[in-house]
Amino acid sequence: MTVLTLHAEQKRSPGFDDKRLHLLKATAKVFADVGYDGASMRRIAAEAELSLSGIYHYVSGKEELLYLIQYHTFDSLVTSLERCLEGVSDPRERLATAVRNHIRHFGENMHELKVCARDLETLEDEAYEAVRERRHAYFQAVHQIVGELAPQGVSTHHSWIATANLFGMLNWFYQWYDAGRSKVSFDDLAAEQTALFLDGYLAKEKTS
Amino acid sequence: MTVLTLHAEQKRSPGFDDKRLHLLKATAKVFADVGYDGASMRRIAAEAELSLSGIYHYVSGKEELLYLIQYHTFDSLVTSLERCLEGVSDPRERLATAVRNHIRHFGENMHELKVCARDLETLEDEAYEAVRERRHAYFQAVHQIVGELAPQGVSTHHSWIATANLFGMLNWFYQWYDAGRSKVSFDDLAAEQTALFLDGYLAKEKTS
DNA sequence: AAGATACTCGAACGAACGTTCGAACGCATG
DNA sequence: CATGCGTTCGAACGTTCGTTCGAGTATCTT
Numbered sequence: 001m002t003v004l005t006l007h008a009e010q011k012r013s014p015g016f017d018d019k020r021l022h023l024l025k026a027t028a029k030v031f032a033d034v035g036y037d038g039a040s041m042r043r044i045a046a047e048a049e050l051s052l053s054g055i056y057h058y059v060s061g062k063e064e065l066l067y068l069i070q071y072h073t074f075d076s077l078v079t080s081l082e083r084c085l086e087g088v089s090d091p092r093e094r095l096a097t098a099v100r101n102h103i104r105h106f107g108e109n110m111h112e113l114k115v116c117a118r119d120l121e122t123l124e125d126e127a128y129e130a131v132r133e134r135r136h137a138y139f140q141a142v143h144q145i146v147g148e149l150a151p152q153g154v155s156t157h158h159s160w161i162a163t164a165n166l167f168g169m170l171n172w173f174y175q176w177y178d179a180g181r182s183k184v185s186f187d188d189l190a191a192e193q194t195a196l197f198l199d200g201y202l203a204k205e206k207t208s
Numbered sequence: 209m210t211v212l213t214l215h216a217e218q219k220r221s222p223g224f225d226d227k228r229l230h231l232l233k234a235t236a237k238v239f240a241d242v243g244y245d246g247a248s249m250r251r252i253a254a255e256a257e258l259s260l261s262g263i264y265h266y267v268s269g270k271e272e273l274l275y276l277i278q279y280h281t282f283d284s285l286v287t288s289l290e291r292c293l294e295g296v297s298d299p300r301e302r303l304a305t306a307v308r309n310h311i312r313h314f315g316e317n318m319h320e321l322k323v324c325a326r327d328l329e330t331l332e333d334e335a336y337e338a339v340r341e342r343r344h345a346y347f348q349a350v351h352q353i354v355g356e357l358a359p360q361g362v363s364t365h366h367s368w369i370a371t372a373n374l375f376g377m378l379n380w381f382y383q384w385y386d387a388g389r390s391k392v393s394f395d396d397l398a399a400e401q402t403a404l405f406l407d408g409y410l411a412k413e414k415t416s
Numbered sequence: 417a418a419g420a421t422a423c424t425c426g427a428a429c430g431a432a433c434g435t436t437c438g439a440a441c442g443c444a445t446g
Numbered sequence: 447c448a449t450g451c452g453t454t455c456g457a458a459c460g461t462t463c464g465t466t467c468g469a470g471t472a473t474c475t476t
Binding site: 417418419420421422423424425426427428429430431432433434435436437438439440441442443444445446 | 447448450451452453454455457458459461462463465466467468469470471472473474475476
Binding site: 034035036037038118119120122157161162164165167168169170171172173175176183184189192193195196197199203 | 242365401404
């Protein structure tokens with residue numbers, strides 16, 4: 001509907017960014033709990049300890065809240081992945097690194113993952129495209145790592161589906177992982193998922 | 209909020225069930241498109257070619273629409289799985305059968321899958337528990353199949369996580385599978401996913 | 417002290433929501 | 447024809463929604 005001021009910032013003051021980040025964290029919590037449509041600005045205000053109208057000093061509206069959460073999530077995923085991969089050249093180790101980075105990141109930001117998974121198609125037009133670009137960049141980065149696992153002519157289409165399945169494994173865990181109750185650490189889980197995918201993927205390549 | 213008449217049915221007439229099923233199909237389409245909270249009864253009425261108030265002759269309200277869709281989806285999943293597994297004894301073939309059944313079922317009812325994935329936690333109290341029971345029954349059935357793949361003392365906890373990851377792979381495909389555009393048939397995809405999981409899972413068991 | 421600027425908020429707006437109600441309709445059975 | 451029942455619907459109800467507006471407070475510059 002409304003055009004988002006994607007990156008325009010005019011008036012600020014020291015502490016503005018911090019308070020806005022606090023608002024985004026609180027919003028992600030509410031969005032994760034009841035979904036974008038189910039969340040009311042009044043509840044977000046309560047969670048962020050602001051008044052209802054106070055929110056509109058930091059963002060233009062509900063839509064921008066969702067946009068900022070999703071964009072920031074995928075953007076920092078790409079950034080942290082690039083940083084983690086520096087100096088790692090072994091293909092298997094690169095995959096393990098990517099999975100570890102993914103699980104760690106979402107383990108520490110479960111609310112944001114949930115928002116990105118559930119309400120991916122809620123944004124429209126420019127905002128959707130901006131998020132889509134970051135999301136696509138992240139997918140491509142992981143897809144390339146998967147492709148380099150089997151250098152001998154494997155079709156891109158094949159490794160694309162394998163990557164999609166890998167992401168399914170990684171992203172679904174917010175549906176079953178209970179942060180407080182589970183006995184598995186994030187890194188242990190990442191190692192298990194890496195092994196599961198790696199052996200399955202490479203075994204399949206051999207037989208095909 | 210309101211107590212659902214979970215299975216009570218009083219007044220009917222020939223054709224009642226068919227029309228109600230038609231309503232549920234239309235509702236699933238709308239829910240899948242814009243989510244439970246984003247869907248309005250007015251849009252559901254338009255999609256089902258009924259008047260707004262006409263809906264309330266077939267269901268008690270919006271909440272029951274979601275309940276009926278989710279319950280029916282998991283219930284028919286359990287039923288069709290049991291039917292498909294009859295006479296299949298080889299553990300690997302049983303897993304392949306389960307995956308094929310899952311992908312086929314959701315390939316043909318993508319809307320319902322989306323509703324079950326996105327709005328699983330929307331229902332409350334009795335309705336939630338009723339759906340949860342069917343969902344748990346389905347998970348347990350697949351979990352048992354996975355457990356039988358590696359009979360030598362593998363911890364239940366281990367195979368539980370593997371099963372969760374398998375479901376992640378299987379359920380995530382609604383996020384990327386474009387029914388019209390994709391070149392992969394449901395059965396081909398199921399075969400790929402079976403191989404990916406099977407080899408990865410069994411290879412891991414050997415090394416542990 | 418004076419004034420500008422960033423920030424906060426209570427109150428209210430119009431719109432859209434889920435649901436209800438009573439009047440109509442179609443169509444059997446007496 | 448009349449009675450009853452399953453079915454359909456337009457109109458309206460009360461509530462909640464996202465957003466706006468103007469007044470008020472805090473903080474800093476000059």
